[in-house]
Each structure stands twice: as C-alpha cells, then as structure tokens.
Amino acid sequence: TFFFSGICAISSGVVVSLLQEQYGFAYGMTGTLLSLMSIGNLLAGFLTGVLPGVLGLKPSVLLLTIGYTLGYGIMGFTGDIPLSPDLRKVALLAAAFFLVGIAKGSAMNACTILVSDNSADRTRGMNLMHSCYACGALLCPFLIAAAAKVSTSLAVFLLAALGVVLWLVYLKTPMGGKVQSAKAAIDWSFLRS
Numbered sequence: 001t002f003f004f005s006g007i008c009a010i011s012s013g014v015v016v017s018l019l020q021e022q023y024g025f026a027y028g029m030t031g032t033l034l035s036l037m038s039i040g041n042l043l044a045g046f047l048t049g050v051l052p053g054v055l056g057l058k059p060s061v062l063l064l065t066i067g068y069t070l071g072y073g074i075m076g077f078t079g080d081i082p083l084s085p086d087l088r089k090v091a092l093l094a095a096a097f098f099l100v101g102i103a104k105g106s107a108m109n110a111c112t113i114l115v116s117d118n119s120a121d122r123t124r125g126m127n128l129m130h131s132c133y134a135c136g137a138l139l140c141p142f143l144i145a146a147a148a149k150v151s152t153s154l155a156v157f158l159l160a161a162l163g164v165v166l167w168l169v170y171l172k173t174p175m176g177g178k179v180q181s182a183k184a185a186i187d188w189s190f191l192r193s
Contacts, residue, residue, distance in 0.1 A: 040101020
C-alpha cells in the first residue's frame, strides 16, 4: 500500500503539469488545484481520527482511499466531456484534486496504523514502509511520462487503476474493528496547548 500510495500521491504534481499543458491553465489555476489537494489531505487527518470510531477502521479506510480512483478517474474523463463553460471543467478538476488529497492523507494514515499495530519493531517497519513509498514516488514520473506519450487521459486512467489496486489491497488486508467505544470520553484538553 505504501508503494502504490507513493505513486498515486506524488503523481499529482506531474498530472497538474499535464493538465496545465492540455487546458492552457495559468499557474494560479494549477496552484489552486494543488492547494485543494492539500486541503483534502488536511481534512483526511480529521476524518481518519473520527470515522474509525463510527464506522470501524476498515470501512473508513476503504471509503476514504477510493478518492484516488474517483479523483484520477474524473481527471481522465474531463478531457473527453464536452462541457460548454470552462468553469464546469475547472469545478470537476477541483473536486478531483480534493478527492485525491483525501485519499493521500487517509492512505498514509492507514499505512502508519497498520505498521504500528502489526510490527514487532515499529521503527524498522516504518523505515521499510517509507522506503516502499519512496520507490513508488521515484518510479511515478517515469510511469506517468511513458503513459502521457500516448495521451494525458491514459496517464490519469493508469493512476485511477493503481488506485483500484491500492483499494483492493486494503480490502484484503485484515484490520481491527472500531477503534474506540462510542461511550468512552475523549480528552480534548490537548487543543488548549
């Protein structure tokens, strides 16, 4: 999951350049799209803290990480959809980057939890997992560049397919149930510091 997450998370920078070239976006627009991805990543931090207590860990992870598939899928289809005003296309791309951001944040959190819960040596496990993430991130530009030689849509659909693979790996991964009882009191005093 860390390997596929490395590919899907880092590719957004490459994809935004491809979309900028395809649609003729100004740098302000591409910056806005990347900012929306960062906002989604931030929101994922809150969602991954709350949703497992409500839905359980596995359903939460599956719900949030589907954002890679949906986000990159939307990006791929926007080039083929004849939308009359460009504002609609931009709105779709904005939603897509936001979904990718949520998936990015939740995948990283889920991977960290899985290593923490299932590793005898947490430090060694985290170092190994971050190495897998780095390998995926290193391969990402080469993979996207090769696919983009055919078309931009192929590149983002490839990322959507890798998002499906990541989701299927999470589906097959055994995870714990609900993280915390709904009756347990949450200590919010850390917010004062």
